[in-house]
Amino acid sequence: MRASVFLLLRYLKPGNKSRTYTFFSLAALTGIALGVTTLVVAFSILGGYEKVMSEKLTSFDADIQIYGYGNQDLGGVDTAKTKITVTAGDLLKSIDISAQKICILGKNRINEGVTIKGVKSGYLESRTSLQLLDGSFNLERGVDSLPGILIGKTLATKLRVKSGDKINFFAINQVDLQNMTALPAVENFVVAGIFKTGMGKYDDSFAYTSLRELQRLYEMGENINLLEIKLKPGSNIDSIKQSIQTQLPYPYFVVTFKEANAQMFNWIELQRKPVPIVLGLIIIVAAFNIISALLMLVLDKTNTIGTLKAIGATPGFITRLFLVRGLLLGIGGATAGVVFGYLLCYLQLEFGIIKLNPHI
Numbered sequence: 001m002r003a004s005v006f007l008l009l010r011y012l013k014p015g016n017k018s019r020t021y022t023f024f025s026l027a028a029l030t031g032i033a034l035g036v037t038t039l040v041v042a043f044s045i046l047g048g049y050e051k052v053m054s055e056k057l058t059s060f061d062a063d064i065q066i067y068g069y070g071n072q073d074l075g076g077v078d079t080a081k082t083k084i085t086v087t088a089g090d091l092l093k094s095i096d097i098s099a100q101k102i103c104i105l106g107k108n109r110i111n112e113g114v115t116i117k118g119v120k121s122g123y124l125e126s127r128t129s130l131q132l133l134d135g136s137f138n139l140e141r142g143v144d145s146l147p148g149i150l151i152g153k154t155l156a157t158k159l160r161v162k163s164g165d166k167i168n169f170f171a172i173n174q175v176d177l178q179n180m181t182a183l184p185a186v187e188n189f190v191v192a193g194i195f196k197t198g199m200g201k202y203d204d205s206f207a208y209t210s211l212r213e214l215q216r217l218y219e220m221g222e223n224i225n226l227l228e229i230k231l232k233p234g235s236n237i238d239s240i241k242q243s244i245q246t247q248l249p250y251p252y253f254v255v256t257f258k259e260a261n262a263q264m265f266n267w268i269e270l271q272r273k274p275v276p277i278v279l280g281l282i283i284i285v286a287a288f289n290i291i292s293a294l295l296m297l298v299l300d301k302t303n304t305i306g307t308l309k310a311i312g313a314t315p316g317f318i319t320r321l322f323l324v325r326g327l328l329l330g331i332g333g334a335t336a337g338v339v340f341g342y343l344l345c346y347l348q349l350e351f352g353i354i355k356l357n358p359h360i
Contacts, residue, residue: 037338042271066255073220084247098123148193150194152194153203294326
């Protein structure tokens with residue numbers, strides 16, 4: 001056993017009467033442990049929230065979305081799909097074509113501005129996070145010859161409608177917004193169903209109808225303005241997005257699901273910004289506590305220090321002994337904090353002690 005370790009364990013332990021040192025040592029250990037525990041739990045919450053949010057968004061939205069720049073209509077879809085297929089290769093899972101516009105839905109003098117998306121058959125059924133609460137996914141014209149529309153639960157509550165009710169539809173396009181004297185296209189829709197995703201963006205202000213009906217109402221012909229790409233798990237979304245954007249220049253505008261929902265992900269990054277400051281404060285407080293504890297130990301071991309000097313110990317050797325003691329306090333507090341932090345995370349994961357709102 002090295003001499004420094006032997007002396008540290010044998011002679012530099014606090015005496016039985018050194019209550020002051022014990023107090024400062026416990027304060028240092030507790031302060032470091034609580035600080036590290038807080039960081040572990042905070043990072044776990046933010047990481048978990050980001051993971052859940054990403055899973056929810058990608059289970060409903062696409063990994064990569066391609067718009068017409070300025071929301072303009074896009075032609076030559078088959079050529080674009082071929083380039084996407086070649087670029088993504090084996091990582092490509094599916095490509096959906098759709099059209100997305102803004103409109104006003106109204107019922108009994110209650111009007112709400114929403115985003116309406118025209119989709120092909122089977123699109124909604126493939127969205128695993130979409131829960132159908134009432135009605136069906138059939139958006140084709142029924143026996144009353146009215147086109148069907150699927151709306152979110154929150155929107156249905158605002159409009160006070162249920163499945164089977166008729167609602168008024170006012171189509172708003174870019175031309176209408178520039179020419180205030182132009183009248184919007186008006187249509188009656190029947191509510192085919194009501195859905196819930198747990199994401200406010202969709203439940204509050206999204207509606208779905210068939211792609212053919214949307215193209216007719218907005219005079220799009222066979223054009224679309226949105227391509228949605230789903231990739232296989234583990235794909236490098238950002239890299240594939242850059243490659244697709246290179247292959248599809250203007251007027252194609254390519255975004256990932258994180259860029260399309262930048263506000264939510266920016267909020268998470270904002271919560272991570274103060275971490276260096278918090279960590280710095282923890283280190284400062286811990287350093288003061290450790291220094292205080294070591295000063296108490298020096299006062300308690302004055303006789304021992306004199307004995308060590310008498311037998312030839314250098315001041316540097318004695319200083320290192322106390323520094324090692326301080327290092328052990330720091331390591332002990334940090335280790336305890338990590339263990340306790342992971343224990344809290346495990347208990348929360350297994351038993352759900354604190355109930356968190358799953359809605360985004």
